[in-house]
Amino acid sequence: MATAATGAFFLLGDDDDPASPRALTSDEVNRLAVTRFLNYQAGGRAVTITVPNVAGGLVITGSIDYRTHTGYGVVRGTGRDASSDGLIRWTAGTVLVRPMAKPPAAAPAKPPASGWYTRPLRTSGMTLDSALAIALDLGSNRPDNSALLPQNGAAWVGRERVRGHRTDIMKGPRASATASAGPGTGTRTSQTVRYWIGSDGTMYRVEIGIASAPRPVVLDFDTRAYVPVQPLPGAAPTPQP
Structure with missing residues (x-):
């Protein structure tokens, strides 16, 4: 996933010449402005988040x-991060983890009632938490201001098919690591964000450059059927040491 996403600089335009960044057309600006609102309208999206580190x-x-x-799902790690395997659930202020030696392929629709540990979502210095917050x-419950997007650095950078969907790749304003801040606002931000957006404004992929990560974080949407996030039952989770 990350390999495909990070090839934006070398994507081809319709004439098979290397694509060069350019200003967004009015249609592209409108699609970028509504893409977060469409996620809200849909209620939820299935997602795969790839978080690299050293x-x-x-x-x-x-x-x-x-x-x-x-958010709710299964987390798997490689290298030293394999110890992080299990279930994960998060909000704008809290991360809950349930360690599992052999996590399932998909998170159970009904979350387990016990075995959870909780900690605050860290505001800086942790790539995972920045990725979760972004x-x-x-x-968003409303479209973004289309007049401000070009002023804040939005641009078209290429085209690519994502799981059969034809998308335009747009360099967007900085992504906020605080929920509801909106693209282009907030204090904890990424300097490099690219959105893979379909002809109707649907978001299919987002690539985010985060200072604490050696490579961009990649979010791929609609990688499986969306399963609604259910409330967490049972007793209060144990604070994580």
């Missing part, structure tokens, strides 16, 4: 409810 990396497969701004911020 110790290995993490892959989260699950769903995000954009009405409640809650993932929640990719849904």
Whole structure:
């Protein structure tokens, strides 16, 4: 996934010449402005989040409810990060993890009632938490201001098919690591964001450059059927040491 996403600089235009960045057309601006709103309108999206780091990396497969701004899924790691395997659930302020030696291929639709550990979502210095917060911020209850997007650095950078969908790749304003701040606002941000957007404004992929990560974080949407995020039953989770 990350390999495909990071090839934006070498994508081809319709004439098979290397694509050069250019200003967005009015249609492209409008699609970029509504893409987060469409996630909210859909209620939620299935997502795969690839989080690289120098110790290995993490892959989260699950769903995000954009009405409640809650994510839930399975997390798997490589290298030293394999110890992070299990279930994960997060909001704008809290991360809950349930360690599992052999996590399932998909998170159970009804979350387990016990075995959860909780900690605050860290505001800076942690790539995973930045990625989780930005993932929640990719849904909004209103379209973004289309007049401000070009002023804040939005541009067209190429085209690519994503799981059979023809998309335009747009360099967007900085992505906020705080939910509901909107693209281009907030204090904890990424300097490099690219959106893979379909002809109707649907978001299929987002690539985010985060200072603490050796490579961009990649979010791939609709990698499986969306499963609604259910409330967490049972007793209060144990604070994580």
